[in-house]
Amino acid sequence: MTAEKAKPPYSRTRPFPGKLLVNRRISSEDSGKETRHFEISIAGSGFNYEPGDSMAVYPSNDPQLVEEIIQALGASGNETVPATKTESAPFRNALLRNYSITTPTPKFLKAIVERASATPLLGDLLDPSRKHDLQQYLWGMEVIDFLVDHPSARFTPTEFVGLLSKLQPRLYSIASSLRLYPDEVHLMVDVIRYESHGRMRAGVASAFLADRADDGFVPIYPTVAKHFHLPENADTAVLMVGPGTGLAPFRAFLQERQTIGARGRNWLFFGSQREACDFSYREDLERFKADGVLTRLDTAFSRDQAQKLYVQHRMLENAAEIWRWLEEDAQFFVCGDASRMAKDVDAALLRIVREQGSKSVEQANAYVEKLKTDKRYKRDVY
Structure with a gap:
């Protein structure tokens, strides 16, 4: 179920659709880092959390990257594929909301080796004894790179999503007190952007918040930090x-x-x-x-x-x-x-x-x- 349809009570599987109120860069343009301050409405959520807890953000993927993957697979995007254990969705929607489409899974890499021509190096690197070499080889490479570089590896949309992992929420430390801000939550996020193999890359959740959340909802749900709360005695330093x-x-x-x-x-x-x-x-x-x-x-x-x-x-x-x-x-x-x-x-x-x-x-x-x-x-x- 998407966050837009979710109604109380909210949970990890039914996140609250928070409205993004503030999206402000707090590092200067001259900084080597893009640090942003976000304020998200939680009015009506019924959330209860303490300083030290985290907020899970349920991002959607970059629509442009989704279209590139659909094109690389020679698909239309309208094919029906499994989206959850019990629900199906059009291929495009499933790539946007349900699957992790950046980091290659071991299953995906194995399938590339089996179906693509001329990938002996990757095949060798999948040997368990070469785990460190594989990590170095994969640095900065994403699923789209393998699809573009190995067009001989063909997958149907259903086969393809079967090689991916599920899109997971990202946890961010809550930067505001619920007592002071009962209707909003503040987050402090370093937006990940870098260039690799001739292509601009971006962090899934950080770029979702920075670039794509202004006009819609941010699905969120608090996560308790069991051992990171203020002392019960308010006199403790x-x-x-x-x-x-x-x-x-x-x-x-x-x-x-x-x-x-x-x-x-x-x-x-x-x-x-x-x-x-x-x-x-x-x-x-x-x-x-x-x-x-x-x-x-x-x-x-x-x-x-x-x-x-x-x-x-x-x-x-x-x-x-x-x-x-x-x-x-x-x-x-x-x-x-x-x-x-x-x-x-x-x-x-x-x-x-x-x-x-x-x-x-x-x-x-x-x-x-x-x-x-x-x-x-x-x-x-x-």
């Missing part, structure tokens, strides 16, 4: 590390704490590439600071000086004070990139505990593990 779009939940945290009059101190570490281009929500953060909600704000802009500077460096510069907060029962939150940032922040935290607490490596590890066990060290990394 909070340390937040959120570079890039990792800032999103902490904007919601600060709005919530201000709205309920929480007395706990709040310390935010934010980082991005350049202060002039990438200081997201600067006015909001400065207002929180002026209002006394944000006790401390430390920023790290990696490309504003010769030596790259990141949030973990700011943490180490303030090691003694961070240790003091931790010893006074502060909770420590991290949101953002899992591949590097979260690991670097974790290493910095361990170093602070070891050096400031005069502990051995084993004792520092045990201290940080206890922070996790006591739900005082919480991470939302992706």
Whole structure:
């Protein structure tokens, strides 16, 4: 069922059709990143969520890419194909709404090898022992590339959709407090755009929000983050590390704490590439600071000086004070990139505990593990 037809109660399988109210770029045109602020109406949804939770966005695919795939397959787009386990739809509609049409699945790649002429390299790369080589080969390549490059591989529309995975919702950290904004939800999104193999590519959900959602509905449904909520005691201090779009939940945290009059101190570490281009929500953060909600704000802009500077460096510069907060029962939150940032922040935290607490490596590890066990060290990394 499409979001336009869905009626209460809403669920993961019956998302709410939210109207896009605001679509604003918050990184400057000179930035290397396209960061956008979205506001979506949730009036009438009955949604109930907390700061720290995420919103699932159910995107549709790029209509132009859908037409290119239909053309490459020599189809009309009107053929009837399976859309869900119980429903069928015209091929064009199914490609738009039901299937992931960018990332090649193993089934699809195997079918290309079996049906296309002259693909020995791809066949070799599908050997399980060459998984890393296959990943490198596939970087920046999409389903359409294989269809165009291997026209001898022919598929009927029904065969083709059988080789695809289902189009999944994308999760974005909610950047607003429901108490402050009961009828809308705010999202902070980096829009993915890049060129590869002579073709412009775009992230399915981020480009859907940025380019194609203004005139229609955005199907959404909240997802609970079990271990990433504010402390129950409003007097508890909070340390937040959120570079890039990792800032999103902490904007919601600060709005919530201000709205309920929480007395706990709040310390935010934010980082991005350049202060002039990438200081997201600067006015909001400065207002929180002026209002006394944000006790401390430390920023790290990696490309504003010769030596790259990141949030973990700011943490180490303030090691003694961070240790003091931790010893006074502060909770420590991290949101953002899992591949590097979260690991670097974790290493910095361990170093602070070891050096400031005069502990051995084993004792520092045990201290940080206890922070996790006591739900005082919480991470939302992706």
